[in-house]
Every structure is written in structure tokens, then in C-alpha cells.
Amino acid sequence: MTLLDRIAECHAFDASRYLPFRIGAAQVGWIARDLAPRLDSYAGVFVVGRDGVSLAPQLDTFEARSRAVEGVARELFEQGIIPRWRDEPYPVLPLDDERREGAPLMRLDRGAVPAFGVRAFGVHLNGFVRQARALRMWVARRSPEAGLHPGKLDQLVAGGLPLGRTPLQTLIEEAKDEANVPQALARRARPIGCLSYCLETPSGVSPATMFIYDLELGPGFRPRNNDGELAGFHLWALDEVRGRVADTLEFKPNANLVVIDFLIRHGLIAAGDPDFAALAEGLGR
Numbered sequence: 001m002t003l004l005d006r007i008a009e010c011h012a013f014d015a016s017r018y019l020p021f022r023i024g025a026a027q028v029g030w031i032a033r034d035l036a037p038r039l040d041s042y043a044g045v046f047v048v049g050r051d052g053v054s055l056a057p058q059l060d061t062f063e064a065r066s067r068a069v070e071g072v073a074r075e076l077f078e079q080g081i082i083p084r085w086r087d088e089p090y091p092v093l094p095l096d097d098e099r100r101e102g103a104p105l106m107r108l109d110r111g112a113v114p115a116f117g118v119r120a121f122g123v124h125l126n127g128f129v130r131q132a133r134a135l136r137m138w139v140a141r142r143s144p145e146a147g148l149h150p151g152k153l154d155q156l157v158a159g160g161l162p163l164g165r166t167p168l169q170t171l172i173e174e175a176k177d178e179a180n181v182p183q184a185l186a187r188r189a190r191p192i193g194c195l196s197y198c199l200e201t202p203s204g205v206s207p208a209t210m211f212i213y214d215l216e217l218g219p220g221f222r223p224r225n226n227d228g229e230l231a232g233f234h235l236w237a238l239d240e241v242r243g244r245v246a247d248t249l250e251f252k253p254n255a256n257l258v259v260i261d262f263l264i265r266h267g268l269i270a271a272g273d274p275d276f277a278a279l280a281e282g283l284g285r
Helices: 003-009 036-040 062-078 110-116 167-179 238-247 253-265 276-282
Strands: 018-023 026-032 046-049 052-055 089-092 106-109 120-131 134-142 153-155 157-160 190-201 204-216 230-237
Touching: 003 238, 003 253, 003 276, 026 036, 026 110, 026 204, 036 046, 052 062, 062 106, 062 110, 089 110, 089 120, 106 110, 110 120, 110 204, 120 153, 120 167, 120 253, 134 167, 134 238, 153 157, 153 253, 157 167, 167 204, 167 230, 190 253, 204 253, 230 238, 238 253, 253 276
Parallel strands: 018 052, 120 204
Antiparallel strands: 018 026, 046 052, 089 106, 120 134, 120 157, 134 153, 134 230, 190 204
């Protein structure tokens, strides 16, 4: 296994298995071909054709679209097709809006997002410490009871970005809940940019964009989880972190991308590395 394998895993998407999902002229997601016939039975909500699935044209407002699709999504949840209902609204935007810059076309529960292949947005925070002229990274371990990726390693703070919240607002809230980072300290986090990926999951397609932040922490800082989503934390040298990413499957897949990006930006993967160019290209940098 290599770092390149970790990037490839986050871009494992076979478009031939899916139909484009459109609102008007904008593609907003991907719907599995075996799900499309079920949606065809909701004639007032979806128009299913050989080349894609569209929302019915009479659903021409944010609220009308949101309510109609929520009704269908709840039925799919009750039928077991959508495995979880989160009661957390996510914005639905054109797929090519990778930076969440446009106005949402409708809302969709977070649990239904993969089934409709809608782009999800999240925030990831690299928490690091300088010790003896070297960097060490705080790594979180997810709870074994977590609904997604139980027991996997993750960034110090990571969370979904719901409708109506900015990345910074979400970062501050998640930092307090997940690692007991005070608001004043969280506000010092440095925005780095975005990383995007698209992979298939058991629930559907997950095109996603992560807003990345770095936060330097003092040697006396000790994270503490407040929301029960994390089982603990590790403070590891970057060589240890790199080895866990390259040689194991311990990290959550998208967290691997964030670690690789951090290693490149801080010189742990340099231009002399034989995979440097391929890694940078794979991250979209």
C-alpha cells in the first residue's frame, strides 16, 4: 500500500453505474440505475429517462422541491433503502459548485445525500504541536459506536457543513464538541483551502468538498471529547502519521487526503519524493 492508493480510494467512482440527477439544466447529483425505477413511480416529483433523472418542472421553488423530495426520501428510509435519517438539512447545489458559492436549489437530509449523489460539504481541522523543532499531529479515534467509520482515525476535528452554516461557524462549534477547543482558540485556525473527491459508498455516491484548516496548539493543550463521537486522541510524530496512512487502513478515507495534503505543505513529502507530482495532482494541487 502507498499514499497514492489512499488517493485512488477516494476517487473510486464508476459513472456508468449511475444516472445524472438534474434540477432544470443543472446536474446536482448521481442516482444509481437500480434506484431510478423506484423514483419513476413518483410521477409528480421525478421525471426518469434513459439519460437521467430530473425533478418535475412544476417544482420550481426551493420549498416546493425540498418538501417533495423529502417525502420521497422518508419513504425510501422506511423501506431501508436509505439506511439513516439524520434530521440535519444539507444544501443541494450544482455539482460543479465545489466551493459552496451559489444559492442552494433545495435542501436534503444528510442521511439521504448519498442516495441522490449530492455534493456534501465538511470541515476538517489539523491540530498540530511544535516539539523540539519538529511537528506532531493530534489524531482523533472515532467511537466504536459511530454510525460512520467506527473506530477509524480522523483529524482532531471534522464535521459536516449543514445548510445555513458557514465553514468557520461549523469549525468553532465542532471544535468545542469534539475536542473541547475554546472558541477564542478555534478562531485562530488558518483556512488552507478545499479538497474535493468522489467515491462510491454502500449508500450511493459521495461527491464531497472539505474545507481545510490548520491550528497550531501549545504543548500543554489536551483535547477532550464532549459529544461522545470520539473514543480518544493520539499525539503522533508526522512520520508515524504518514506510516499509518501509507501502510494501514486505520484512517477514515477522506481523512487520508487531509493528512497527505498537510504532509506536502509542511515538507514531509517534498519534490524529491518519487510520488510527489502524482500525489499533488491527485489532491488537485
